[in-house]
Amino acid sequence: MLDSLPYLKNSDFPAISRNKLEILQVNLGYLCNLSCTHCHVNAGPKRTELMDKATMDEILTFIDSHAVHTLDLTGGAPEMNPHFRYLVTQALDRGLKVIDRCNLLILMEPGFEWLAGFLAKNRVEIVASLPCYLKDNVDKQRGKGTFDASITALQKLNALGYGQGNSDLQLNLVFNPQGATLPPEQQALERDYKQHLYEHFGIVFNHLFALANLPVQRFGSVLLSTGQFDNYMNLLKNNFQAPNLDKVMCKNTLSVDWQGKVYDCDFNQMLKLPLGTDNKTHIRQVADLTGKAINTLQHCYACTAGQGSSCTGAI
Numbered sequence: 001m002l003d004s005l006p007y008l009k010n011s012d013f014p015a016i017s018r019n020k021l022e023i024l025q026v027n028l029g030y031l032c033n034l035s036c037t038h039c040h041v042n043a044g045p046k047r048t049e050l051m052d053k054a055t056m057d058e059i060l061t062f063i064d065s066h067a068v069h070t071l072d073l074t075g076g077a078p079e080m081n082p083h084f085r086y087l088v089t090q091a092l093d094r095g096l097k098v099i100d101r102c103n104l105l106i107l108m109e110p111g112f113e114w115l116a117g118f119l120a121k122n123r124v125e126i127v128a129s130l131p132c133y134l135k136d137n138v139d140k141q142r143g144k145g146t147f148d149a150s151i152t153a154l155q156k157l158n159a160l161g162y163g164q165g166n167s168d169l170q171l172n173l174v175f176n177p178q179g180a181t182l183p184p185e186q187q188a189l190e191r192d193y194k195q196h197l198y199e200h201f202g203i204v205f206n207h208l209f210a211l212a213n214l215p216v217q218r219f220g221s222v223l224l225s226t227g228q229f230d231n232y233m234n235l236l237k238n239n240f241q242a243p244n245l246d247k248v249m250c251k252n253t254l255s256v257d258w259q260g261k262v263y264d265c266d267f268n269q270m271l272k273l274p275l276g277t278d279n280k281t282h283i284r285q286v287a288d289l290t291g292k293a294i295n296t297l298q299h300c301y302a303c304t305a306g307q308g309s310s311c312t313g314a315i
């Protein structure tokens with residue numbers, strides 16, 4: 001991957017190191033019901049990589065001996081992993097907060113009628129991607145008909161109590177720009193999303209996370225093929241904000257791939273960029289990471305540009 005994105009080599013991104021580990025972000029596989037143009041995972045319906053139950057048990061063993069408080073599940077569509085329910089319930093039994101990064105459309109797929117009820121019953125926090133509140137933009141990025149299906153899915157979650165003021169069922173939405181631009185100011189965008197979705201569809205949610213697009217995988221290839229790669233990298237670098245360095249998500253989060261291999265973040269996972277300077281490459285080998293160097297390259301400027309970008313939006 002790095003060979004196809006040569007500009008990511010020879011980085012001048014400042015050196016950073018880890019704080020205490022608090023969050024495990026686990027990628028359950030690259031199988032997805034969608035194939036979005038901005039996808040940094042290259043996920044899709046034809047991908048076959050899926051985490052097996054034995055690897056999940058190794059992750060649970062790691063949790064048992066580390067003070068991790070949150071399990072953040074991602075993919076692909078993490079719910080398409082046949083052992084999704086096993087890992088969620090095991091983590092909840094251990095007192096962890098569980099986050100499901102849900103593409104919404106999966107809630108409407110045949111065979112997944114159980115999903116919304118399962119998430120609500122187990123108080124799983126949902127972080128749902130809705131790249132825009134306008135139909136045309138969503139259909140362009142995710143495929144025809146995806147906006148209407150996302151709206152129906154959000155209404156289904158609201159009916160279960162998600163996103164309602166009197167409920168602890170958290171429903172957060174994710175925005176990312178359509179192209180090679182930085183996301184707009186998160187608070188103002190959240191107000192627009194809330195107003196539009198409530199007025200037109202009666203939908204409520206808790207927070208909006210505005211994420212920058214990382215110049216890797218499918219989006220990186222689109223930038224290269226359209227001649228925008230250099231401009232986008234310059235945009236990220238020109239908007240570098242040093243205070244964001246203390247809050248990038250790799251400071252307290254460890255990314256685990258479907259085989260149990262570990263990385264400083266989900267983006268490094270996609271670039272096959274190994275964990276820090278340490279030689280530990282699998283979750284079963286990882287001990288204390290505090291103070292360890294983080295493996296950074298030019299793509300990291302997407303996390304520090306402007307208002308910053310992390311798994312929970314602006315930083």
Ligand code: SF4
Nearest residue numbers: 032034036039076103
């Ligand atoms: S962006 Fe999300 S929903 Fe879209 S293809 Fe990638 S993993 Fe699937």
Ligand code: SF4
Nearest residue numbers: 248250265267300303
């Ligand atoms: S891309 Fe990953 S390693 Fe780089 S700053 Fe962002 S979270 Fe950290």
